[in-house]
Each structure stands twice: as C-alpha cells, then as structure tokens.
Amino acid sequence: MKYADFLKTYFPEDFVDQLIKAQEGEAISGLRINRSKCHDLGLFRMLEKHPFVKQAYLFDKNIHAFGKSVYHQAGLYYIQEPSAMLVAELLNIKDDDYVLDLCAAPGGKATHAAQFLTEDGLLVANDYNYKRALALQENIERMGIKNAIILNNDVKKLAEKYQGVFNKVILDAPCSGEGMFRKSEEVSEDWSLEKVHRLAKLQKELILKAYTLLKKGGILIYSTCTFNPLENEEVVKELLTKTQASLISLPEVPNSKRGLELKEALRLFPTDYPWEGHFIALLRCNDEHQRFDLKVNKSNIDNQSLKLFNDFVRLNLNLSFDKTRLYKIQNSLYYQPKNSLNTDQLKVLRLGLKLGDFKSKHFVPSHSLALASQKKDWQKVLELNKEETQQYLKGLTFTHQADDGYALVTYNSYILGFAKIVQNQLKNHYPKALRRDVIL
Ligand SMILES: C[S@@+](CC[C@H](N)C(=O)[O-])C[C@H]1O[C@@H](n2cnc3c(N)ncnc32)[C@H](O)[C@@H]1O
Structure with a gap:
C-alpha cells in the first residue's frame, strides 16, 4: 500500500491530496534563541518570528546558513523544525x-x-x-x-x-x-x-x-x-x-x-x-x-x-x-x-x-x-578579532599577547571556548570534533 492511500483510509481524500502537495514545497527552518546566552535579538531582526513560540524565528536555509555561523558554535540558538518547538513549549x-x-x-x-x-x-x-x-x-x-x-x-x-x-x-x-x-x-x-x-x-x-x-x-x-x-x-x-x-x-x-x-x-x-x-x-x-x-x-x-x-x-x-x-x-x-x-x-x-x-x-x-560559564567567572578573558576567531575555531595555534595561563576565549563578547597562553602563544583547546570554517 502507498503512504497516500493509507492516509486516505483515515482522512478525507482532498485533504490528503493537499497534504502531499504541501510536502512537495520547500520546508521552512526554525531557530530557537538560547535565552541564557543570547542577549542581542537584533542579530535576528531580519527574520520572521515564529507564530507561537517565544524567541524563536523562521528562516529559509537556502538564504541563511545559520548552522555555519560562529554564533551557532557559541550556542546562541538551536536550529529546530518549527512545529517541533511546540512540544516543550506546551x-x-x-x-x-x-x-x-x-x-x-x-x-x-x-x-x-x-x-x-x-x-x-x-x-x-x-x-x-x-x-x-x-x-x-x-x-x-x-x-x-x-x-x-x-x-x-x-x-x-x-x-x-x-x-x-x-x-x-x-x-x-x-x-x-x-x-x-x-x-x-x-x-x-x-x-x-x-x-x-x-x-x-x-x-x-x-x-x-x-x-x-x-x-x-x-x-x-x-x-x-x-x-x-x-x-x-x-x-x-x-x-x-x-x-x-x-x-x-x-x-x-x-x-x-x-x-x-x-x-x-x-x-x-x-x-x-x-x-x-x-x-x-x-x-x-x-x-x-x-x-x-x-x-x-x-x-x-x-x-x-x-x-x-x-x-x-x-x-x-x-x-x-x-x-x-x-x-x-x-x-x-x-x-x-x-x-x-x-x-x-x-x-x-x-x-x-x-x-x-x-x-x-x-x-x-x-x-x-x-x-x-559567564565572562565574569574567569580571571582572564581574551576577546579575539575576526581573523583570530577563524583560526581558533579551526584549531590553530597563533600568537596572542597575554599573560600565561588558561583564559576564556570570546568573539563579540560571546564565549567560544578556552585556550592556554604560553609565552604569547595561544595553545588551542577547541575540541577537535568541533573544528571548522565558520561564517562571521
Ligand atoms: C524522534 S527521535 C527524537 C528527537 C528528539 N526528541 C529531538 O527533539 O531532537 C527518536 C529517538 O528515539 C531513540 N530511541 C528509539 N528507541 C529507543 C528506546 N527504546 N530507548 C531510548 N531511545 C530510543 C532514537 O535513537 C531516536 O534518537
């Protein structure tokens, strides 16, 4: 039996036809803001708001690559199918x-x-x-x-x-x-x-x-x-x-x-x-x-x-x-x-x-x-520039003037991970499995 015929045993035929047609279109993607980290909703001002879930937005993944953004790595949001967001909300x-x-x-x-x-x-x-x-x-x-x-x-x-x-x-x-x-x-x-x-x-x-x-x-x-x-x-x-x-x-x-x-x-x-x-x-x-x-x-x-x-x-x-x-x-x-x-x-x-x-x-x-953590939890916080952030998220070691020891690493004030400074060299502790090129 085919999926559509099976559904027609429970739902009106014209409704199932509409359903199949709707599934042929492009699905919209969603992202849910992480309230404990993201304090600047302005980052998402160009997006349509989710109709029912607070601090969630809809986007077209062919236009916005939110999964590849540095803010994704920093945990500012979770990319989630928009109807799935209603479960925990309810x-x-x-x-x-x-x-x-x-x-x-x-x-x-x-x-x-x-x-x-x-x-x-x-x-x-x-x-x-x-x-x-x-x-x-x-x-x-x-x-x-x-x-x-x-x-x-x-x-x-x-x-x-x-x-x-x-x-x-x-x-x-x-x-x-x-x-x-x-x-x-x-x-x-x-x-x-x-x-x-x-x-x-x-x-x-x-x-x-x-x-x-x-x-x-x-x-x-x-x-x-x-x-x-x-x-x-x-x-x-x-x-x-x-x-x-x-x-x-x-x-x-x-x-x-x-x-x-x-x-x-x-x-x-x-x-x-x-x-x-x-x-x-x-x-x-x-x-x-x-x-x-x-x-x-x-x-x-x-x-x-x-x-x-x-x-x-x-x-x-x-x-x-x-x-x-x-x-x-x-x-x-x-x-x-x-x-x-x-x-x-x-x-x-x-x-x-x-x-x-x-x-x-x-x-x-x-x-x-x-x-x-929060920035105030660490004694040393290193704010990286764009180029350093790219290097850090790729797992590279580079020169950075700072005192020796462990430090929290941020970009635009958002926490990315930590590093160890040894004689002005930033020893990278970004986990291997997460290393990648990101969009800044
Ligand atoms: C629909 S997915 C869950 C999606 C997830 N709730 C989310 O929102 O991201 C169903 C999950 O159930 C897990 N699963 C299936 N049978 C299970 C079992 N007997 N015990 C625990 N997990 C099971 C699968 O590995 C799969 O990850």
Whole structure:
C-alpha cells in the first residue's frame, strides 16, 4: 500500500491530496534563541518570528546558513523544525521540575526544556543510540546547560530504576516520520505499512513504560512527527485503556487540527503552516508509582584530585564549588546537578557539568565548563578579532599577547571556548570534533 492511500483510509481524500502537495514545497527552518546566552535579538531582526513560540524565528536555509555561523558554535540558538518547538513549549515546565526526555537525541526538545529550569530543577536526557546520544551531549554542552544528566540507555532500563521520580516526561517517540517526507527522500522511500505496525507496537510499549516514570500528578507529553493514527491516537488510547491516565486539553493553535476522536490532542500539518508537522498529546498521571530509594552518588573525589582542582579554580576562576557535588568518573571530574539522581547500573555520558580531566598531575578544564560559564567567572578573558576567531575555531595555534595561563576565549563578547597562553602563544583547546570554517 502507498503512504497516500493509507492516509486516505483515515482522512478525507482532498485533504490528503493537499497534504502531499504541501510536502512537495520547500520546508521552512526554525531557530530557537538560547535565552541564557543570547542577549542581542537584533542579530535576528531580519527574520520572521515564529507564530507561537517565544524567541524563536523562521528562516529559509537556502538564504541563511545559520548552522555555519560562529554564533551557532557559541550556542546562541538551536536550529529546530518549527512545529517541533511546540512540544516543550506546551509542557508548562516549572523551574524546579524533574524533567526526563526519554528519546532525546539530537536534543531539540531537551535543550528547549532546559530553558525553563533553574538549578533547582533537573533535566535527564536519554537516547539508546550511542552515536545520537553523543550528538545530544554536544548540543547540551553547546547550549551551556549545567543541570543535565545525559544517559545512553533503553527506555525499559530507565523504567526499572526511576519509577515515580519525574514531574514531566517527554516521549518523542521513534516513528515512521511522515512529516519528514519533504525533507528526506530516504525517509519516504523507507515507508511501509509493515514499518508503521512495527513502530506502533514499540510506541505502545514505550508509552506504558514512560508513564511509570511519573509521580502522581506528573505530566507526560507524547509526540511524533508522523500523521497516521496508528502511531498517534492508538498509542495514546493504549495508555488510557491500561492505566488511569487522563488527557489534558492542549490550547488552540490557530489553523491547526485536533486529534482524531481525541479532541484534547493537537495535530500540526504542513497544510496549516510551512512546517513538517507533529502530533502532540498531553497526559496526566493519576496512578501512584512506587518510588525506589535512590541514594544520590556521593562525592568520590580523592584528596590529590581535589587539590589539583582547587589550585586550578584559585588560579583561573572566580567561582566556588560545593565539594559534595564533585564526582569523578575515571579521570574526568563532574559537577553534579544540585538535585542529582543515582545513576548506578546505567550508561552515563554526563553526570551534570563536565568540569575537566586530570592529565598527568594537572587539571585541564573542559570545553563544556567554558560554554557553561559567564565572562565574569574567569580571571582572564581574551576577546579575539575576526581573523583570530577563524583560526581558533579551526584549531590553530597563533600568537596572542597575554599573560600565561588558561583564559576564556570570546568573539563579540560571546564565549567560544578556552585556550592556554604560553609565552604569547595561544595553545588551542577547541575540541577537535568541533573544528571548522565558520561564517562571521
Ligand atoms: C524522534 S527521535 C527524537 C528527537 C528528539 N526528541 C529531538 O527533539 O531532537 C527518536 C529517538 O528515539 C531513540 N530511541 C528509539 N528507541 C529507543 C528506546 N527504546 N530507548 C531510548 N531511545 C530510543 C532514537 O535513537 C531516536 O534518537
């Protein structure tokens, strides 16, 4: 069966024809401002504002190469499909929520969720695909997020450990991606009815697991970027039938549609706006999920490492750290979130903010520490000119007059990373994986 014929069994024929036509057009791209870093919205004044998401803009990627800009590297914004931005926006995250994003890579919804949290809140971002989880890690670090635990596990594994822990859970499920057909021919050619059924079965398993992770009164947001009801309404109905969960009505989004039978859910189609489209449903947990006694990982830093780290802090930073939150994993040092969780038996990529590594009796700060800092946190800040910035982001060593020692590196006052000055030579510490030509 063809994708269009399949959809016509659920939606009016002329609507499906319009949908297919809309997918043949060029999709608009979106970018969401990182409120903790970008203080000059003038940089985006030429762009159209997102119709429903605050501090988000729309752009044509054939005209603007925002992904290649120095400001992208500096974490001023996250490039995200415009309909996907509604997911975290509609979750009503409170600043001290414990938020879990189960299928988080590459991090669109997770980095958005983090924007609503203060250090009293916690973000746990997970993805079971290792390569994708690394991309998630890169994006969380680029955005300067400090209070996130990044995990690389199957949803089932998390459900065994974190039952009843979270106020908010995001399940942006793996799906057949019908909304992405215009972007990717590969996705559209890979579509089959058998795949839809297989994914629907998986999504039903995942939503039941996701639900158990919530506290009573907590909220689950279920989303996909696909249109067929088997992967959307039918999955939500599975949860409604098997638990006491209840649907919460999502606010009106002008010109969008409601769920089939489930009027509380939202359906965003490319016929409504030039976006790819999403299905979104919000569910309240009305069951009591028994919580296990989870002891926070106790600080395990040894005296020698603590001394090296304290020496580094004294010489380079204007910050102090709560010793009880320092945690060593092999040679790396982390600053656990204020409200951290035990992570025994899980595959952990980041336990809060990675501060740096111990290398042959020295403490070397990490790129993530630089990007999560503010200029006032460092004793030495080097503002680079255009040419130096290009060199720095390519990973080159060059001459720069400054006192010896570690320094934060900025361009136009925005933080790019850090470097070490040795006899007026700037030793480049920009991570190899991120080195590239950028547009200034
Ligand atoms: C739609 S994508 C997520 C996109 C992401 N939420 C964002 O906004 O950037 C679905 C993700 O689910 C992950 N995934 C699939 N099955 C999973 C499972 N059983 N446990 C954890 N992650 C899973 C995939 O690796 C994929 O990255």
